Each structure stands twice: as C-alpha cells, then as structure tokens.
Amino acid sequence: MASSTGSPDRFAEIGAGFPDEVVTHSRVRDIDLPDGAGTLALVTLDNGRDHTRPSSFGPNGLLELMQTLESLQQRAHAGEIAAVGITGKPYFLAAGADLSVLGSTASRADALTLGRLGHTALGLLGTLGVPTFCFINGVALGGGLEVALNSTYRTVSADVAAIALPETFLGILPAWGGAYLLPRLIGPERAVDVMIVNAQNNNRVLRGPEAFELGIADALFEPADFLEQSLLWAAAVLNREVTVDRAPVADQRSFDAAVARGKTMLDQKLHGAAPAGYRALELISAARTSDRETAFAAEDEALADLAESPESKACLYAFELAQFRAKKPAGAPDKALAQPVGKVGILGAGLMASQLALLFARRLDVPVLLTDLDQGRVDKGIAYVQSEIDKLLAKGRVSADKANRLRGLVSGTVSKQPFADADFIIEAVFEELDVKKRVFAEIEEVIKPEAVLATNTSSLSVTEMAADLRYPDRVIGFHFFNPVAVLPLLEVVRTKSTNDPTTATALAVAKKLKKNAVLTADAPAFVVNRVLIRFAAAVNQAVDEGTPLEVAEHALDSWGLPMRPFELMQLVGPAIALHVNETLERAFGADRFPISENLRRIVAAGNKGVWSYRSDGERYLSEETAALFEQGDSPATGDQLATRVADALADEIRRMLDEGVVAAAEDIDLCLILGAGWPFHLGGITPFLDRIGASERVTGRKFHPAERTEG
Numbered sequence: 001m002a003s004s005t006g007s008p009d010r011f012a013e014i015g016a017g018f019p020d021e022v023v024t025h026s027r028v029r030d031i032d033l034p035d036g037a038g039t040l041a042l043v044t045l046d047n048g049r050d051h052t053r054p055s056s057f058g059p060n061g062l063l064e065l066m067q068t069l070e071s072l073q074q075r076a077h078a079g080e081i082a083a084v085g086i087t088g089k090p091y092f093l094a095a096g097a098d099l100s101v102l103g104s105t106a107s108r109a110d111a112l113t114l115g116r117l118g119h120t121a122l123g124l125l126g127t128l129g130v131p132t133f134c135f136i137n138g139v140a141l142g143g144g145l146e147v148a149l150n151s152t153y154r155t156v157s158a159d160v161a162a163i164a165l166p167e168t169f170l171g172i173l174p175a176w177g178g179a180y181l182l183p184r185l186i187g188p189e190r191a192v193d194v195m196i197v198n199a200q201n202n203n204r205v206l207r208g209p210e211a212f213e214l215g216i217a218d219a220l221f222e223p224a225d226f227l228e229q230s231l232l233w234a235a236a237v238l239n240r241e242v243t244v245d246r247a248p249v250a251d252q253r254s255f256d257a258a259v260a261r262g263k264t265m266l267d268q269k270l271h272g273a274a275p276a277g278y279r280a281l282e283l284i285s286a287a288r289t290s291d292r293e294t295a296f297a298a299e300d301e302a303l304a305d306l307a308e309s310p311e312s313k314a315c316l317y318a319f320e321l322a323q324f325r326a327k328k329p330a331g332a333p334d335k336a337l338a339q340p341v342g343k344v345g346i347l348g349a350g351l352m353a354s355q356l357a358l359l360f361a362r363r364l365d366v367p368v369l370l371t372d373l374d375q376g377r378v379d380k381g382i383a384y385v386q387s388e389i390d391k392l393l394a395k396g397r398v399s400a401d402k403a404n405r406l407r408g409l410v411s412g413t414v415s416k417q418p419f420a421d422a423d424f425i426i427e428a429v430f431e432e433l434d435v436k437k438r439v440f441a442e443i444e445e446v447i448k449p450e451a452v453l454a455t456n457t458s459s460l461s462v463t464e465m466a467a468d469l470r471y472p473d474r475v476i477g478f479h480f481f482n483p484v485a486v487l488p489l490l491e492v493v494r495t496k497s498t499n500d501p502t503t504a505t506a507l508a509v510a511k512k513l514k515k516n517a518v519l520t521a522d523a524p525a526f527v528v529n530r531v532l533i534r535f536a537a538a539v540n541q542a543v544d545e546g547t548p549l550e551v552a553e554h555a556l557d558s559w560g561l562p563m564r565p566f567e568l569m570q571l572v573g574p575a576i577a578l579h580v581n582e583t584l585e586r587a588f589g590a591d592r593f594p595i596s597e598n599l600r601r602i603v604a605a606g607n608k609g610v611w612s613y614r615s616d617g618e619r620y621l622s623e624e625t626a627a628l629f630e631q632g633d634s635p636a637t638g639d640q641l642a643t644r645v646a647d648a649l650a651d652e653i654r655r656m657l658d659e660g661v662v663a664a665a666e667d668i669d670l671c672l673i674l675g676a677g678w679p680f681h682l683g684g685i686t687p688f689l690d691r692i693g694a695s696e697r698v699t700g701r702k703f704h705p706a707e708r709t710e711g
Contacts, residue, residue, distance in 0.1 A: 038082025096142025171315030273560025314683030349381025489675035540596035570609030
C-alpha cells in the first residue's frame with residue numbers, strides 16, 4: 001500500500017534506535033477449531049510484564065508483529081491455516097502506541113516512518129488471505145483498538161473496562177487505520193463520539209457491552225470462558241453458521257452532519273487552540289470516499305504533521321507527568337513507615353463528608369464511621385451514602401453483594417467514643433479555623449496516639465489547626481477536589497511538625513483511594529486554589545476597573561481552557577471563591593490578591609454567579625446582576641488582560657517555588673492538570689508560561705531549561 005512506502009531497512013533503523021524498548025511480543029500457537037472449521041493461528045500480544053504494565057507498541061514490537069503476520073500470510077497461502085486470531089495477555093489487548101517513542105522521534109521523517117510501520121503491521125490483518133478475528137479480552141486503547149479495527153471480525157469480553165481512541169486528547173490522532181475504519185464500521189456520528197467527544201471529555205472510555213452496542217464488536221461474551229466462546233463463534237463464522245451483517249457506509253449528509261457537530265464541540269471546548277481534533281475530523285470526512293490505501297497515507301501525513309506541533313509535545317509532557325510523576329510523589333518518605341488502616345472516622349456528615357465516606361468504604365473496604373452535631377445530620381449523611389450505593393447498583397457498577405457490604409461498612413453516631421479504635425480520621429466540617437480546631441481537640445481526647453488526623457481544608461493553615469494538640473505530628477492536610485469520586489488529585493499537606501509515619505500512611509491511603517497525591521508544604525491555599533484565585537483576582541480586578549464582562553470572559557479563549565473565567569467561578573461558587581480570596585489577601589496582601597467589590601456584592605446578593613441561563617442553555621446577564629456591578633473607566637483589551645493574567649500566574653508560581661510549596665515546577669503542573677483541568681494541549685502551566693514569554697518577562701528566567709520549553 002502507498003502509505004507503507006517505508007522500506008524494511010528504514011523500519012529496522014527506527015527500531016534500532018530504541019534498544020531499551022519493552023517489546024510487546026507476538027506469540028503464536030495453533031488451535032484446531034471444532035466442527036471441522038480448520039486451524040486458527042492465535043497470536044497473543046504479551047510484553048512479559050505483570051498486569052500493572054500494559055502491553056504497548058514501540059517500533060520493535062510492531063516489527064515483530066509485522067514479521068509474525070507475514071509468516072502467517074505465507075501459511076494461509078499454503079492452506080495450512082483457515083484463520084488468524086489475535087488477543088492479549090490477561091487484562092489487556094494493548095494500550096496503544098508507546099508514547100515515549102513518539103516523543104523521542106527526532107524528525108518529521110521518523111514520525112512518518114512510525115506511522116507507516118504501524119499501518120504495515122496492523123494492515124496485514126486485512127490482507128492475510130484468510131479471515132482474521134480479534135478477541136478483545138482487556139483494555140484496548142488507541143493502537144490496541146486499531147488492531148481490532150483492522151481485523152475482519154471482533155469479539156469483546158463483558159468485563160473489559162476501557163476501550164477508546166484517546167489520541168486527539170494527546171495532540172495526535174488515530175493513525176493506524178482508526179480514522180478511516182471506525183466511521184465506515186459504526187457510522188460517522190458514533191465515530192465522532194468515540195474519537196472526538198469522548199477523547200475531549202477527560203478521555204471517557206467504553207466498556208465491553210458499550211463497544212458491542214456501538215457495533216465495534218460483533219459478539220459479546222462473559223469473561224469466565226471468553227476465549228473458549230470466541231473460538232466457538234469463530235468456528236461458526238468460518239462454517240457459515242453465523243453471519244455478520246455490515247451496514248453500508250453512511251451517506252454524505254450523515255458524514256457532513258457528524259463532522260459539523262464535532263467541529264462545534266471542539267470550537268466550544270478548545271476555541272480552535274489545538275489542531276488534532278480538527279485534523280481528525282478532516283480524515284473522518286474523507287473516509288466516506290477514500291480508498292484504504294489513500295486514507296492510510298493521509299493518516300501517516302497527519303501524524304507526522306501533528307507529532308511536530310507544539311501542542312503534541314505539550315500533550316506528551318502532560319501525559320508523562322500524569323502517568324509517571326503522579327505515581328511517585330516527590331519528597332515521599334519510605335512507604336514501609338505507613339501504618340495499617342482498619343477503620344476510618346469522618347468528622348462531619350454533610351455532602352463532602354458523605355462523599356468521603358462512600359469513597360473510603362469502596363476503596364479501602366474497611367468500616368467507616370460518620371459523626372455530626374445531632375442525629376438528624378448523621379441520618380441525612382447515611383441516607384445520602386445509601387442512595388449513592390443504590391445508584392451504583394442500578395448502573396451495574398457494583399454487584400448486589402458488594403452493595404450490601406458497602407451499606408454495612410458505613411455507619412453513624414453522635415458520640416465520639418466509637419472513634420477510639422479508628423486508625424485514620426478526617427474532618428470535613430465548616431471551613432472555619434476555630435471550628436476545625438475545636439473538633440480536633442474533642443476527638444483527640446478519644447483516639448489512640450498513633451491515629452492519623454487529616455483535614456480536608458481548602459485553604460486554612462494545617463499548622464494552626466494542630467498547634468494546640470498534644471500530638472501535632474500526626475496531623476496532615478488531605479485536600480480533595482469536588483466531585484470527590486471524579487477528580488484524581490489529592491493535595492497532601494505536610495506541616496513542619498508532621499512525622500514520616502503519618503505522611504507515609506496518608507500517601508498509602510491516597511493510593512488505595514486511587515488518587516494521585518502531590519506533597520505540598522503548609523502554605524495558604526496550597527497549590528491549585530492559590531493559582532486559580534490569583535488568576536481570578538486578575539480578571540475580577542480588570543472588570544472592576546472597567547473591562548466589559550464579555551471581553552474579560554473571552555480574553556483567554558486562545559488558550560483553549562476548559563472553562564472561561566466566570567463559568568469557572570459559577571462552578572466553584574462565588575462564596576467559596578471569595579472566602580479563599582480573603583484568606584490569600586490576608587496572607588499575601590491586596591497587591592497580589594485584591595478582593596473584587598463586585599464579587600462581594602454578588603455573594604451578598606446570594607447569586608450563584610455572574611451569568612443566568614435560559615432553558616436552552618444560552619447565558620445572559622440579568623438586569624438584577626447587571627445592577628450590582630460598579631466599574632471604573634479604565635478598560636483593558638482582551639490581549640492586555642491575557643498578558644496581565646499570564647504575568648500574574650508567572651509571578652505567583654515563581655513565589656511558590658521559591659517558598660518551597662512543592663518540590664519542583666512539575667508538581668505545580670501536575671496539580672493544575674489533575675485538579676483544575678488544565679488542558680493537555682498546553683502541557684503544564686509552567687512550560688506554557690515559558691513558551692509565551694511570561695516567565696522571563698516577570699521573573700527574568702524560565703521555569704524549565706530550553707529543551708523543556710516546547711513541552
């Protein structure tokens with residue numbers, strides 16, 4: 001095929017450049033199918049690692065797969081085999097391309113060769129001369145799913161938890177056949193959902209049954225005997241006892257409508273700031289009329305173009321942070337110091353406390369005890385937990401047995417005495433220092449000396465909270481982000497007094513909760529809220545000075561942030577934003593954290609935000625809210641405000657690093673990515689500020705060496 005014009009020597013050359021690649025091997029065994037269907041050569045993709053390291057494709061793994069399939073092609077032509085099957089090691093088909101390889105490619109030519117190598121290897125699944133079957137037994141992401149799409153038929157296990165084409169979220173696109181094959185298989189509307197909408201919505205993945213319903217898989221089987229049933233089904237297909245009907249390729253109108261919807265979604269979310277999704281839509285649009293060879297060549301060229309883009313390099317930097325640094329918090333003590341946690345206590349029974357109770361019960365599988373001022377509040381908290389368990393059961397997220405177990409694990413009391421044997425206690429009461437100090441003082445009279453005391457404060461001093469306790473060394477910050485069950489970041493706040501066993505225990509608990517922990521010092525508002533409030537204060541001050549609301553709202557559109565400034569304030573809540581702003585203004589002064597008088601008036605009026613919304617979702621500024629605003633006569637342009645915000649962020653982040661709030665700039669980047677939705681296409685916030693010149697303009701130096709500033 002024309003897209004695979006890379007020579008075997010060129011393929012071998014790029015493979016030689018990665019001698020340390022963890023190779024995903026292609027292991028073959030022959031299986032005699034029942035009912036005289038013939039011999040199926042089963043290829044198992046396996047990188048030889050345990051289930052914590054998914055199989056992925058680097059150049060050498062692709063070369064081995066290509067050579068394996070070429071040998072099977074010869075056997076097929078000789079009549080030795082009737083079919084080829086491909087599956088993965090337990091829990092994984094394949095997690096796609098090894099992105100570290102793409103990030104290490106030296107040139108556009110290397111990226112082009114990598115694309116052609118992938119097409120050559122996976123494309124053989126469609127040209128072997130016998131039917132090919134992909135048995136999706138586990139995670140199938142990116143190139144892993146493209147293995148399946150290049151096959152003639154597909155089965156999927158009902159327990160597969162992640163099937164997706166996430167590439168556009170990472171600044172590239174499905175480039176081993178996915179952009180061409182998927183819309184022709186399931187239709188352009190559904191393909192846009194999988195490739196664009198799901199990818200841009202925090203990489204939403206499909207489960208096995210969903211993939212079957214969409215038509216990605218032809219058959220769905222239970223996990224207990226998945227391979228056996230898949231082989232029986234393959235035999236039935238070969239014997240023509242089962243037929244798989246393929247819908248005709250959709251008409252031009254359907255393709256045009258789907259692509260237009262995808263573009264609208266990207267415009268709303270990214271404002272044109274990242275090219276990958278738009279380029280993928282071009283390929284989807286062309287898929288209807290292109291032949292396979294032309295389409296694969298177009299995917300190669302698109303991958304080569306995007307791999308060189310600043311957005312792709314930024315995405316890879318962000319991906320590496322989320323995949324690697326997030327797993328090993330900088331500054332963590334020896335994990336052997338962590339104490340076992342057999343019971344959790346939660347001080348408070350409001351919404352946040354109830355969310356925490358369910359999370360701890362689900363992830364730690366230990367008794368969780370709630371308490372509050374009166375039985376009515378406790379009962380309300382328990383009722384919330386029970387209703388959420390019912391929802392999980394109804395959605396099939398937990399079994400009936402698991403639901404019953406969870407109900408039994410969570411209980412409530414108005415007495416503090418049952419907390420005596422708790423190993424980990426976290427408070428989630430009103431965000432006021434005196435209240436939190438009093439609650440901690442009361443519980444310390446009951447609990448054992450080695451029990452960990454955690455606070456979920458968003459901005460208050462953990463040091464002050466612990467100052468009057470007998471054991472301040474066992475107090476630590478444990479700042480979750482709302483919604484608790486969704487956002488992966490956990491700021492673990494260590495004071496100068498917090499001891500190593502407490503810190504190690506907190507980090508071990510965070511890991512069991514499936515949260516990504518970042519260790520921070522005890523500084524006002526820690527990391528995420530401090531950065532966001534400096535951001536918001538700059539915008540609010542500009543509005544107070546006279547900048548029109550619409551100008552301020554759109555000033556940062558070119559950055560492609562997930563939410564505009566006042567939309568973000570609406571989500572957080574004006575009262576919370578004002579509270580944290582006041583905390584930071586007291587700590588650092590009004591020059592850096594000025595408090596907007598217009599924000600004060602919005603909070604005093606009880607407004608949920610600046611904007612009101614009509615029934616169709618259209619926003620507008622109500623007359624009542626407009627009447628609250630008082631503005632000066634010094635408006636800024638959008639460009640001026642964007643520069644002002646960037647400079648404020650560069651200044652604050654440099655101060656945070658100088659103060660030692662976190663170990664390195666990468667930790668601030670990680671916090672913003674995981675806790676505030678900072679977009680992957682910008683990379684981390686610090687390399688972004690380097691790229692646009694704000695770092696040097698404000699602080700006289702970059703956050704990263706020169707080789708980092710492109711990512």
